[in-house]
Amino acid sequence: MHEQDSVGENVFWTYSLSVYRRKEVAQCCLALQDDAGVDVNLLLYAGWLAGKGQRLDSYHLEQVAAAVADWREQVVKPLRDLRRHLHTIAGAELLWEALKAQELSAEQQQQDTMYACYRALVALPAGQDCLRENLRMVFRYSNPRAAALPDSLGGLALALAC
Known part of the structure; x- marks a missing residue:
């Protein structure tokens, strides 16, 4: 299930550095962090999984969030x-x-822990075009009482999809 990586290489961290350099990604992540208390690393994790065609499930999200x-x-x-x-x-x-x-x-270091959780997984559900769903799951986990999704969440989905 897991891609081959160099010994000790965290491909999730490499992904995060790459996408966070995009101005729109950084702006949307920071808006979600500052306005809604969402962990940027969880957002990036959701995007990384979606890019691998993997749907984030609530059990794994809770596991990763608790670990960090x-x-x-x-x-x-x-x-x-x-x-x-x-x-x-x-x-x-x-x-x-x-x-x-x-x-x-x-x-x-936080992302190293998250990546270790990922590598310990047996499997996550496959999913095509699951980026928005993964991001929504992270937002809802962070803000269970929120009535509406913020515009910055949709902006982040667009920025990560590029």
């Missing part, structure tokens, strides 16, 4: 919050850059 929850809450989010705060302080540019690198490293 403490790391995200105790490491990634505090680094992000501090970096964002430093961005507003004159003279803190070098520290801001260093924190940005640390935050990226923390994100990579």
Whole structure:
């Protein structure tokens, strides 16, 4: 089921770096993170799976989210919050850059855990054109009481499909 990768290579991380460079992907992911509390790495994971023709199921999503929850809450989010705060302080540019690198490293570690969860799977359901469905599942998981899907979710689907 799993593609062959080099020893130690996380192809999910490679995918994420590639697609996140697209301005529209980054903008939509950040909007969903800031406005709706959605984990960007889960959105990217949903997109990566869809690109592999795999439908995300609720059990696996809960498994992956639980595996990274403490790391995200105790490491990634505090680094992000501090970096964002430093961005507003004159003279803190070098520290801001260093924190940005640390935050990226923390994100990579989170994705390594997510990829390990994926590699431990026996199978996920196959699905053609499941990108929107996978993204919706991540959004609904993060916002179970949301009445409507935000426009940025559709924008992300379009940006990832390119």
